[in-house]
Amino acid sequence: MINRSYILKERIYLLVIVCFTFLLFGCGAASEIETAQPASAEAIANGNIENGRKLFMGYVHLEHEGPPCMGCHSVGENGLLGGGALGPNLTNISTERSDDEIIGVLSNTGTVISPVMQPIYKTDPLTEQEQADLLAFIKASVGEPETDRELLVFGISILGTIGAAIMFGFIYRNRLRSVRRAMVNKAEKELL
Amino acid sequence: MKVRSQVSMVFHLDKCIGCHTCSIACKNIWTDREGAEYMWWNNVETKPGVGFPTQWEDQEKYHGGWELNDKPKNPELKLKLQNRLQTFTNLFSNPAMPTMDDYYEPWTYKYGDLFNSPLGDDQPTARPISRIDGKPIDIESGPNWDDDLGGSNIYAVNDPLLATMSAEEKQRLFSIEQLFYFYMPRICNHCLNAACGAACPSGAIYKRAEDGVVLINQDKCRGWRMCVSACPYKKTYYNWSTGKSEKCILCYPRLESGQAPACFHSCVGRIRYLGVLLYDADQIEDALKVPDEQLVQRQRDMILDPHDPKVVAAAKESGVPDGVITAAQNSPVYQYVKEWEMALPLHPEYRTLPMLFYVPPLLPVLNATQPNGTQRVETDLFSSLENARVPVRYMSRTLAAGNDELVIKSYQKMIAVRIYKRAETVGDVTKEEADAALAKAGMTAEEAEAIYHLTSLPNYQERFVIPPYSREGDIEELYDPQQRKAEMGFGKRQGPQRGL
Numbered sequence: 001m002i003n004r005s006y007i008l009k010e011r012i013y014l015l016v017i018v019c020f021t022f023l024l025f026g027c028g029a030a031s032e033i034e035t036a037q038p039a040s041a042e043a044i045a046n047g048n049i050e051n052g053r054k055l056f057m058g059y060v061h062l063e064h065e066g067p068p069c070m071g072c073h074s075v076g077e078n079g080l081l082g083g084g085a086l087g088p089n090l091t092n093i094s095t096e097r098s099d100d101e102i103i104g105v106l107s108n109t110g111t112v113i114s115p116v117m118q119p120i121y122k123t124d125p126l127t128e129q130e131q132a133d134l135l136a137f138i139k140a141s142v143g144e145p146e147t148d149r150e151l152l153v154f155g156i157s158i159l160g161t162i163g164a165a166i167m168f169g170f171i172y173r174n175r176l177r178s179v180r181r182a183m184v185n186k187a188e189k190e191l192l
Numbered sequence: 193m194k195v196r197s198q199v200s201m202v203f204h205l206d207k208c209i210g211c212h213t214c215s216i217a218c219k220n221i222w223t224d225r226e227g228a229e230y231m232w233w234n235n236v237e238t239k240p241g242v243g244f245p246t247q248w249e250d251q252e253k254y255h256g257g258w259e260l261n262d263k264p265k266n267p268e269l270k271l272k273l274q275n276r277l278q279t280f281t282n283l284f285s286n287p288a289m290p291t292m293d294d295y296y297e298p299w300t301y302k303y304g305d306l307f308n309s310p311l312g313d314d315q316p317t318a319r320p321i322s323r324i325d326g327k328p329i330d331i332e333s334g335p336n337w338d339d340d341l342g343g344s345n346i347y348a349v350n351d352p353l354l355a356t357m358s359a360e361e362k363q364r365l366f367s368i369e370q371l372f373y374f375y376m377p378r379i380c381n382h383c384l385n386a387a388c389g390a391a392c393p394s395g396a397i398y399k400r401a402e403d404g405v406v407l408i409n410q411d412k413c414r415g416w417r418m419c420v421s422a423c424p425y426k427k428t429y430y431n432w433s434t435g436k437s438e439k440c441i442l443c444y445p446r447l448e449s450g451q452a453p454a455c456f457h458s459c460v461g462r463i464r465y466l467g468v469l470l471y472d473a474d475q476i477e478d479a480l481k482v483p484d485e486q487l488v489q490r491q492r493d494m495i496l497d498p499h500d501p502k503v504v505a506a507a508k509e510s511g512v513p514d515g516v517i518t519a520a521q522n523s524p525v526y527q528y529v530k531e532w533e534m535a536l537p538l539h540p541e542y543r544t545l546p547m548l549f550y551v552p553p554l555l556p557v558l559n560a561t562q563p564n565g566t567q568r569v570e571t572d573l574f575s576s577l578e579n580a581r582v583p584v585r586y587m588s589r590t591l592a593a594g595n596d597e598l599v600i601k602s603y604q605k606m607i608a609v610r611i612y613k614r615a616e617t618v619g620d621v622t623k624e625e626a627d628a629a630l631a632k633a634g635m636t637a638e639e640a641e642a643i644y645h646l647t648s649l650p651n652y653q654e655r656f657v658i659p660p661y662s663r664e665g666d667i668e669e670l671y672d673p674q675q676r677k678a679e680m681g682f683g684k685r686q687g688p689q690r691g692l
């Protein structure tokens with residue numbers, strides 16, 4: 001007997017693939033990439049430190065869904081595990097860089113551009129208000145202690161791995177190990 | 193009555209000489225590929241022994257097969273391996289998996305060294321190297337490491353079936369001049385209630401409708417290896433190269449072209465018989481929910497008489513082709529299993545309903561020798577089956593879930609046939625003695641003659657009654673081949689590939 005459902009199934013697969021392709025193109029057309037504008041002086045004046053902190057820590061989403069700054073940077077005290085360690089610690093950055101340079105990095109429009117941040121925020125640019133809030137937050141943090149917790153994070157992951165190994169070792173403690181080797185060892189022991 | 197047909201097998205262990213030709217034939221055709229070196233879809237074991245993989249019969253270790261729950265009033269079958277939740281939690285680490293050491297590390301030899309070694313005082317040697325990583329290894333075991341009771345103080349004494357035997361019985365089994373062992377060739381049993389298929393989380397294992405061959409779909413298999421531990425006979429193997437599991441396919445491409453499977457075809461002792469059995473699929477579940485000692489009888493009851501007009505009508509109604517019914521009527525397997533009740537399934541207590549049956553081995557038959565060196569067949573054989581070298585308990589634990597009666601009945605028939613033929617050809621046994629033997633075994637002279645013929649003198653067509661397959665014809669009847677060719681282009685069909 002031939003399985004006709006096989007042919008039907010393949011036709012359904014084909015249909016699903018075609019529909020999905022259209023859907024993908026549809027999504028692509030809907031989201032147009034906006035170009036970032038550097039924050040105006042007026043916006044900078046309205047920068048809110050508390051909002052900047054929330055944006056930095058990721059408590060509040062960036063409007064275009066870009067990743068929060070704390071993924072790579074630390075500013076002052078960032079909770080138990082500290083901030084990210086990929087980018088530089090930004091606690092005292094506003095004493096080394098001017099406001100324009102910082103806004104230039106945040107909006108990808110200045111003379112100094114971060115080669116790592118540029119591609120990430122190219123498609124998810126920060127709004128003017130967000131740039132201003134972050135700038136205010138960074139400026140307010142000057143003088144706070146710079147905390148780096150890499151060693152703590154490393155230690156926790158090592159301990160976690162050991163803990164998981166012990167846990168799974170216990171769960172699968174009755175697992176079948178070599179039957180033959182045990183048999184041969186026992187016979188050897190009895191002969192000696 | 194839901195009649196299904198199954199291509200089934202009988203191995204006549206009394207004829208097996210333990211030559212391993214079947215294993216080699218199978219290996220050369222199917223498992224000479226990378227990742228399959230350690231697989232022996234057909235292997236021959238010495239019994240008593242631990243077999244391949246080591247102690248596969250010990251289901252307390254391997255958790256293979258099915259078991260009944262503890263409620264006698266409401267019996268239910270469940271996999272010994274795990275329930276549904278455990279299938280999920282053990283998905284990435286199945287705890288009952290045999291290790292490579294329980295099979296063996298496949299090896300070859302560095303033959304090139306024989307030719308390329310620099311001139312020296314010593315003979316060059318070809319060192320063994322692993323066929324998995326290519327590094328030199330010390331060979332520690334092989335698939336028939338305990339062949340002919342080799343290393344039996346390690347291997348044979350650890351046979352799981354000996355655990356329940358008394359010390360005296362065990363001692364008799366291994367004492368000099370009383371020594372008893374036999375060979376057991378094993379292939380996939382193509383069970384009616386296959387545990388491998390039930391345990392597969394991907395649903396890749398299926399039983400072919402037309403002949404009951406159990407196969408693993410290589411497109412669907414995800415390599416979870418639940419089949420490896422769930423099969424109580426350990427006859428599915430994991431291919432480490434392709435990441436899929438593989439098993440005996442009963443040489444279905446050969447069957448479809450009317451040839452016997454390679455191991456059957458090449459068998460030197462001609463111990464193998466192949467034929468169709470018709471069975472009632474409605475009875476499968478009930479036949480498994482009975483105490484151990486009734487299992488064989490219930491399995492025999494399930495097998496239907498293909499000569500019965502009612503069965504033939506029901507078979508036709510269930511869509512069994514006429515050619516298959518004819519093949520079932522000529523089946524040597526039906527004769528051994530149902531008509532003569534001589535062949536028994538291997539470990540029916542695993543409740544997978546194996547469809548490979550074994551005629552128990554009678555040799556060596558004698559336990560006493562006359563002073564002049566001759567052996568008196570008729571008295572020794574009969575007076576002392578219980579005291580004979582064949583340990584009935586051991587055989588019944590292997591082939592009848594502990595039911596001694598079934599094994600004794602099978603032996604009585606074999607003995608009666610021998611005495612009957614000896615009275616006829618040699619003449620040192622009287623006809624009365626022969627008739628008494630037949631009567632004790634509950635059989636007629638015609639039946640003895642038929643058993644003698646099928647055991648000793650069968651030709652190729654009598655041993656292998658292969659049903660007509662009409663796969664190509666079936667397709668043409670329903671579907672224009674040109675249209676089929678045009679429509680099967682899109683998809684994931686793959687051509688067979690060798691060597692990988």
